[in-house]
Amino acid sequence: MAKIGIFFGTDTGNTRKIAKQIQRKYGDELMSKPLNVNRTEVDDFMSYDYLILGTPTLGDGLLPGLSADAENESWEEFLPKLEDQSFDGKTIAIYGLGDQVTYPLEFINAVYFLHEFFDERGATLTGYWPTDGYGFEDSLAVDGDHFLGLALDLDNESMLTDERLTGWLDSIASTFGMPMSADLTNA
Template identity: 60%
Template sequence: MAKVGVFFGSNTGNTRKVAKFIKRGFDDELMAKPVNVNRVEVEDFAQYDFLILGTPTLGSGELPGLSSDCEAESWEEFLPKIEHLDFSGKTVALFALGDQVGYPDEFVDAMIEIYDFVEERGATIVGAWPTDGYDFESSESVVDDKFVGLVLDQDNQSHLTEQRLATWLKQIAEDFSLPL
């Protein structure tokens, strides 16, 4: 079985594309195929000690889900299904997509909801990312002057995505004690 589970929520498919890019950075023995949270069973999610969780931010800083006009269920509906899980002993890395120009006041705010959720349940969270190189007004996902996970802006900085991902993957591979 793979050691790292990759799970994402998505509305337009951009987060899925990033999850697939992350997967390409590791071999099949280390990392499982990325799965949309609207297609995963709780038992399958819970089996991993290392998790990479990704989300877009919708509307005014919301997690994707039916109340944010997604066509299918997503993180909003999945988190209540796993609220009973103990994340002690699990290491979690987060990534988020957002639009710093269109939504500068709630840039990638949805990521903090997943961060808070897993942290409250005992997870060790790795992969904090610098805010340098972004131009936004505020983000709830900034803790101790860093984003709580990798931040990508496919709308305005897609030319930086590949390098940011490569750097972050090296960082979390060390945190997960896995070869890249």
């Protein structure tokens, strides 16, 4: 079994594309096949000690789910299934997609909601990312001068996605037992 689980919620498919990019960089031995949380069983999710979680922010700063007008169930419906689980001993890194031009006051807010949920249940959270170079006005997902996870804006800064993703993966590599990106043959 792969060492690291990759799970995502999505509406348009972009969060899934990023999950697949992450998996391709490291391969099947280290990373699981990325799974949409609307197709995930709790036991499968809980079987990993290392998790990379992805989410878009929908509408006015919401987690994806039916009440946010997502086409399918997503994080909003999956998180209640995990409420009674302990995440002690599990390490989690989060990446989020948002639009800092159209939604400058809610940029990647969904990262905050995932972070808080897993923090309250004892997870070790890693993968904070600097806010330098972004043009948003406000975000719940900011702590000091860092986001609570990787922030990606595919709508306005897609040309920075690969660089940011590689830098973020390098920043979590030692925590997750992954090789640094420069050492990868699958990139």
